Amino acid sequence: MSSAVRIARGLGALALAGAATGLAAAPAHAEEYRYWSFWTADTATHGGGGWTYATEGPSTARPADGGVAGFRFTVSADSARAAKPRAAADFDAVCGGTKAADGRKRVAVVLDFGTAADAPKGETPPAARTECARVPEDASAGDALAAVAAPLRYDSSALLCAISGYPKTGCAEQAGGASERERSTESAAPDVGASDEHTGAGGPSAGLIGGIAAVAVLGAAAVWQARRRRG
Missing domain, CATH: 1.10.287 (Helix Hairpins)
Incomplete structure (x- = not known):
């Protein structure tokens, strides 16, 4: 070689x-961005309920039956400062009433649309909610999200920009920076299973x-x- x-x-x-x-070691003066972060249940937390920042994107993460996927709209410069979903990562609380089925798996999806301070100008975040997705055994976390939180919106780089239509415009734009229209390069949502977005790998x-x-x-x-x- x-x-x-x-x-x-x-x-x-x-x-x-x-x-x-x-860029988890971003300097203190690093620009903050407004974006959807991706979280998984923290298995190290005693009794469950905690969150850990995902180490891969929802298009490649494949939770097993009983998995939990959390999405939080946040403003931060890196994963260390990103806000976690405010609801617990509790599979039973979300999917306890959904029966298992052959060839399918259940994934608890926790959606936190952030606070009014996190919201883009002129938009109001919807109320947080949880959904139980029952999807094929080989489905990704992104597939589970698409099953319960459409419409999703992606940009031309397959970055997840909106969940359930929120926010209406913009995609990981600087908070307080240029307008969303100037920063967004939006396109129709690609196939979730084939997309390469990495919203949950830190910032x-x-x-x-x-x-x-x-x-x-x-x-x-x-x-x-x-x-x-x-x-």
């Missing part, structure tokens, strides 16, 4: 690591998208250099 390839792979790994944590998905882009550029450069040296 050439040194160029080794260097590119090492830099690529660092880029992905930074993206996967959503806005821009970090993840940027990391992937960096890996692609570094990889291409390494291959070009290796071929040039062999030539």
Whole structure:
């Protein structure tokens, strides 16, 4: 393996690591963004009910029967400062009355639309609610969300922008920054199972998208250099 390839792979790994944590070590002056964060039940919490920031996006997370997926509309610069869903991550409270079925699984979905302070200008957050999604065994958390909280809205990068139509416009725009129309690059919602949004991996998905882009550029450069040296 050439040194160029080794260097590119090492830099690529660092880029992905930074993206996967959503720049959790963001400086104090980092810009805050308004976005949907993704949470899962904290299995380390005694008796259940706690939340942990998801380590992957809802399109790839595949909870088992009895899983809990939480979504909170929040304003923050990184995962360390993101607000958790205010309802407990309690599967029985949400899905206790839903019977199991062959070939299906039950996922408790907790939706917290945030506070009035979190809301974009001119919008009022809907009341928080919980839903029990009964979906195919191989369904993702995103599939469960789509089953109980339509309509969903995504941007052209497959970033989750709205749940149950909230907010009406905008997608992970800076809080107090440019207008939502200027920052949003919206499109029709893609297939949830195939989307690559990462709302729950710590802060806005821009970090993840940027990391992937960096890996692609570094990889291409390494291959070009290796071929040039062999030539």
